[in-house]
């Protein structure tokens with residue numbers, strides 16, 4: 001224990017910078033994942049057949065082991081000179097995030113009380129006004145829940161992406177294993193857990209803030 | 217004002233919800249769509265603001281066929297109250313009520329003024345409820361807000377689908393009264409769905425009675441009660457149709473129909489005014505210890521004493 005603490009004392013600056021890298025990786029991939037997944041989820045509510053197909057595909061992606069996915073991407077992305085590093089990690093995280101984000105958005109919009117949707121139409125809202133003023137705000141808790149799931153999932157998978165040179169907290173674990181340094185592994189794992197818990201907590205706060213009071 | 221011409225509606229499953237209905241509804245008229253569950257009331261109502269498409273026929277509002285109107289614009293111009301009130305849970309009461317004015321781009325001051333006017337109209341102090349959310353209100357208050365929201369942009373036409381449906385009888389009766397008062401000042405053209413004959417009698421200028429999507433009778437309430445067009449209508453209005461109809465007639469109607477005796481001594485008895493309902497008069501006459509009943513006369517003095525026989529004679533006149 002004392003050993004671990006003194007390790008932390010000596011290396012906190014490194015640990016901190018790996019954490020920042022990790023957060024950057026997550027920030028970029030989650031932002032893109034939301035920008036893709038939320039509109040797609042909304043669009044799917046207007047197309048039942050496509051919805052079934054896309055949700056099926058997203059489920060399958062989630063079952064692919066991350067190492068295998070990285071392996072598949074290396075030759076493909078090597079064509080543009082990006083076989084390893086930040087880009088394949090971002091792509092993988094976006095893919096893994098799609099299922100919770102799309103599915104929750106789709107369910108959230110579909111579950112909006114039909115009477116409320118009917119009132120919105122009857123009062124003369126356009127489709128876009130109905131989405132922005134009624135459906136998305138009322139679906140917000142579920143949509144945010146999907147984003148939270150995707151975030152926690154990405155924090156874990158992001159650590160594995162260190163194997164293909166994405167940087168981040170995975171590097172600590174990776175190096176710890178190859179050097180047989182217990183403290184490094186524990187520090188990496190601990191930092192990842194704290195990050196996941198903090199992210200989940202923060203997003204939950206945001207979720208509460210944006211939820212209609214009745215739905216909370 | 218609203219003109220239905222040979223309107224029919226068949227749903228995709230093959231259910232013929234509306235079968236060849238033609239109606240002409242005048243300006244400022246309060247028309248109640250009445251009939252048993254599943255007879256097509258909601259469908260007929262929703263075809264007016266194009267929430268349901270017509271299969272056949274035509275509907276015109278203020279002279280223009282609804283097909284020629286822009287859907288979004290026409291809906292903003294027609295007040296719509298749905299059965300379950302359909303308030304938006306994510307918006308405050310003020311935002312709910314001001315949804316249509318906001319879409320129409322009204323100024324902040326105009327919206328504020330209108331909100332305050334409407335809240336006072338429905339008897340809910342604007343400052344108390346402005347920042348509340350719908351779930352913080354009672355069912356009756358929510359339905360009133362639903363009505364205020366439909367009135368917000370002062371539309372000439374209102375479509376109301378059982379707006380007072382989920383209320384207990386006492387609150388319901390009060391809101392009906394309040395709404396009649398509002399209607400007397402605003403003079404909207406109203407299509408109002410109900411499955412309650414008493415509500416229809418109380419509110420309607422004319423009643424549309426439907427069965428299986430077909431029009432049974434389109435008439436004033438007293439006509440429906442006293443001269444039912446067919447077997448179904450007389451069954452629907454019920455065995456007590458005569459009693460019900462008495463609430464539609466007033467002392468002045470009876471004075472106009474019958475020659476009533478001049479009262480010699482009218483001092484010890486109950487005096488009814490022109491506008492009093494004959495139902496109250498009858499109730500007085502049937503009281504176990506009745507006092508003599510007199511009617512006020514236009515020229516001064518009193519008519520009476522009135523007896524049950526007079527009421528009988530009047531009812532015979534009206535149903536003849």
Ligand SMILES: Nc1ncnc2c1ncn2[C@@H]1O[C@H](COP(=O)(O)OP(=O)(O)OP(=O)(O)O)[C@@H](O)[C@H]1O
Nearest residue numbers: 227229231233252253254255256257258259260411
């Ligand atoms: N979207 C729909 N698809 C298929 N059939 C429908 C649809 N909506 C209504 N119907 C059918 O059309 C008929 C009329 O329905 P409608 O809702 O107009 O009745 P209603 O008179 O309003 O009944 P209630 O008093 O129960 O509200 C019913 O037989 C109903 O089952």
Ligand SMILES: [Mg+2]
Nearest residue numbers: 257258259409
């Ligand atoms: Mg209905």
